[in-house]
Amino acid sequence: MYIDPHVHMVSRTTDDYERMALAGCVAITEPAFWAGYDRSSAAGFFDYFRTLTEYEPRRAAQYGIAHHTWLCINPKEAEDLGLAREVMSIIPEFLERPSVLGIGEIGLNKNSRNELRIFEEHLELAGRHDQMILIHTPHLEDKLKGTRLILDALDDAGVDPGRVLVDHVEEHTVELVLDRGYWAGMTLYPETKCTPQRAADIFEVYGQERIWINSAGDWGPSDPLAVPKCQQELRSRGHLEEMIRKVSFENPLKFLSQSGKFRTTSS
Amino acid sequence: MTNPDERCPVPADEVVGRYFLEHRAKLLDIAAFLDRVERAGAPDDDFRIEAMHRAIDQLGVKGHDRARRIQEIFSDPSLEPVDAAPMKGALGAHDPESADD
Ligand SMILES: [Zn+2]
Numbered sequence: 001m002y003i004d005p006h007v008h009m010v011s012r013t014t015d016d017y018e019r020m021a022l023a024g025c026v027a028i029t030e031p032a033f034w035a036g037y038d039r040s041s042a043a044g045f046f047d048y049f050r051t052l053t054e055y056e057p058r059r060a061a062q063y064g065i066a067h068h069t070w071l072c073i074n075p076k077e078a079e080d081l082g083l084a085r086e087v088m089s090i091i092p093e094f095l096e097r098p099s100v101l102g103i104g105e106i107g108l109n110k111n112s113r114n115e116l117r118i119f120e121e122h123l124e125l126a127g128r129h130d131q132m133i134l135i136h137t138p139h140l141e142d143k144l145k146g147t148r149l150i151l152d153a154l155d156d157a158g159v160d161p162g163r164v165l166v167d168h169v170e171e172h173t174v175e176l177v178l179d180r181g182y183w184a185g186m187t188l189y190p191e192t193k194c195t196p197q198r199a200a201d202i203f204e205v206y207g208q209e210r211i212w213i214n215s216a217g218d219w220g221p222s223d224p225l226a227v228p229k230c231q232q233e234l235r236s237r238g239h240l241e242e243m244i245r246k247v248s249f250e251n252p253l254k255f256l257s258q259s260g261k262f263r264t265t266s267s
Numbered sequence: 268m269t270n271p272d273e274r275c276p277v278p279a280d281e282v283v284g285r286y287f288l289e290h291r292a293k294l295l296d297i298a299a300f301l302d303r304v305e306r307a308g309a310p311d312d313d314f315r316i317e318a319m320h321r322a323i324d325q326l327g328v329k330g331h332d333r334a335r336r337i338q339e340i341f342s343d344p345s346l347e348p349v350d351a352a353p354m355k356g357a358l359g360a361h362d363p364e365s366a367d368d
Contacts, residue, residue, distance in 0.1 A: 034355075076355050110352035111343075140357035144342035172338035197286075198334065204275055205331070238276040 002227050002248040004028045006214035016224045021063035023228040027264040029068040031105035031134050034076040042086040053097045064265045070104030070134045078118035101259040104134025108146040123157040132259050133164045147173040174206050183255050187216040188226035196230035212251045318360035
């Protein structure tokens with residue numbers, strides 16, 4: 001049994017829901033992200049938020065998977081401040097919906113001033129509406145710098161670290177995030193992030209508190225079954241079932257339950 | 268935060284055998300990639316290839332933090348936000364000539 005706390009099902013087929021259910025998935029959370037192209041208007045985001053809050057929960061339910069979401073305008077589309085602010089203005093009307101867990105995935109992409117400004121405005125939005133936060137850290141060479149900028153902005157905003165998950169950590173950023181009291185997510189991506197083996201190494205070195213794994217499955221090279229594959233890697237190394245359950249089920253359950261809206265089909 | 272007895276539970280006499288062939292193959296992939304780059308006549312001062320060579324040097328340096336050190340070699344070391352995003356994607360290594368330094 002597992003929870004995949006970061007997966008972009010709008011980009012996946014219904015067959016993937018079935019395969020995930022067969023592998024033991026009982027709940028997922030889907031952050032709002034970049035569609036692979038820039039949307040031309042806030043209306044495009046309005047429709048996307050409806051997909052995330054109306055259509056996807058129904059599609060997931062057919063396979064016994066509880067679907068939840070996080071809303072925002074992602075950092076890749078945050079260079080246009082006008083559009084970003086217009087999109088942020090339509091978010092509050094969705095926040096009361098039963099499957100919306102908070103604001104995400106916000107953060108940085110190329111570590112630009114506008115991205116940082118919109119990130120800070122999202123933090124204010126979350127604060128005003130008492131929302132939890134899911135954060136995207138940049139890719140590859142931009143990750144270390146972006147993680148530092150994000151952590152500084154979070155500290156300045158005075159948010160409760162226990163209600164913030166900083167995602168896509170790797171060997172050079174995991175300790176920065178955990179040491180400051182935030183939750184950390186490891187993304188299991190074939191080429192650009194962690195492999196199941198490296199994620200298992202990170203659990204062994206940095207422990208199993210306030211940390212989880214996700215597939216971040218999307219329209220790019222990615223694997224919606226990455227979480228059970230990492231469970232298998234841990235099992236083959238001789239880790240206890242209790243530990244495997246903690247990082248792939250209990251930890252996400254503990255963090256996400258703070259929203260008051262998270263549920264699994266097993267409970 | 269680091270676990271004081273950061274051990275992989277795979278027994279010492281098994282851990283090499285279990286993963287060796289997979290990583291031997293990855294090393295040959297890197298070697299063949301560098302051969303390919305040379306045969307194609309790509310300039311050997313490409314910042315990505317230079318970073319890769321610095322990263323490869325770290326493989327021979329003992330300690331249990333090779334992965335972290337290599338991640339840091341590929342990372343942008345600057346601290347200030349850039350004025351505008353130059354593109355959406357990332358290249359995998361920091362270009363020391365890039366405008367944001
Ligand atoms: Zn994502």
